[in-house]
Amino acid sequence: xxxxxxxxxxxxxxxxxxxxxxxxxxxxxxxxxxxxxxxxxxxxxxxxxxxxxxxxxxxxxxxxxxxxxxxxxxxxxxxxxxxxxxxxxxxxxxxxxxxxxxxxxxxx
Numbered sequence: 001x002x003x004x005x006x007x008x009x010x011x012x013x014x015x016x017x018x019x020x021x022x023x024x025x026x027x028x029x030x031x032x033x034x035x036x037x038x039x040x041x042x043x044x045x046x047x048x049x050x051x052x053x054x055x056x057x058x059x060x061x062x063x064x065x066x067x068x069x070x071x072x073x074x075x076x077x078x079x080x081x082x083x084x085x086x087x088x089x090x091x092x093x094x095x096x097x098x099x100x101x102x103x104x105x106x107x108x
Contacts, residue, residue: 013038017067024071028064034083035060037074044086052081 013027013036029036034048034057047057056078063070 014064016064016070019066019068024075025064028070030061033057035064036086037064037070039071045082046084046086047078047081048083051083052078056081 013029015027016023016025018025024039025037026040027038031046032048033054034046036044036046037060038044047060049057060070060073060078063073
């Protein structure tokens with residue numbers, strides 16, 4: 001079966017480790033200079049160097065790889081400072097950010 005260019009362009013979501021068993025995060029994908037996070041309610045948020053910034057993104061990437069603390073870090077340190085919110089199951093929009101909803105710049 002041949003894969004299309006669109007399928008190849010979609011980021012690969014990885015299952016989040018959830019070592020404490022109570023996380024609100026289900027999966028994540030490393031996307032360019034950012035990270036996309038899928039939560040238990042199906043919502044997917046994109047965090048990148050524009051919002052919330054490179055330091056937060058670096059920490060979020062490390063926590064995602066470790067499988068512990070990502071949901072807590074987002075709720076305590078990042079809050080609503082995301083670059084884009086995407087509809088559940090629409091990972092292809094991660095690569096086409098012109099169609100994604102932008103977060104209010106007043107919160108940056």
